[in-house]
Amino acid sequence: MATKLKKPEQSKGIILIVDDDPMPAQYYIRAIDSISDGAYLVTQKFGPATALEFVKQQKTEIKLIILDEMMPSESYPEDATEEGRRTGNVLYRDIREILPSVPVIIITHVDIDSDFRAKLPSNDRRLFMKHKLGITPSDLAEFVMKLVASP
Secondary structure, eight states: OBOSSOOGGGSSOEEEEEOSOHHHHHHHHHHHHHHHTTOSEEEEESSHHHHHHHHHHHTTTEEEEEEESOOOOTTSOGGGGTTTTTHHHHHHHHHHHHOSSSOEEEEESSOOOHHHHHTSOTTOOOEEEEOOTTOOHHHHHHHHHHHHHOO
16 A cells, blocks of 8 residues: 555655555554655555565665564575564665665564674664554654654
């Protein structure tokens, strides 16, 4: 689902949500549409392969990406994604090859342990947001608006 009226050329750009579950994304889309007054085309892709293809096609229009960390691994080897527990992180690496500076938020349901963080390169720019009861779609939308507004 995408915002109703805006086409990429009529918007400030695209906010891409990658999540195999349509429900959270629908809440995020509504919240971002509401807080931005429809200024961005917000769209969802349901898996890494379709998301990566979309990123390649729309790379000049994408302003921010939200990734679910846990998704089916699809075209990635199971061991690379820790059996789907880190698919979003593997996809992040591939997106960075195409879009090195676009903000990326990874939504996770698990704690990011210090061992995992220690393996990240020092110039790593991914932002982790732990999905918990205190994080609402409105909270995420406000955070997204701050990120797309900053240079």
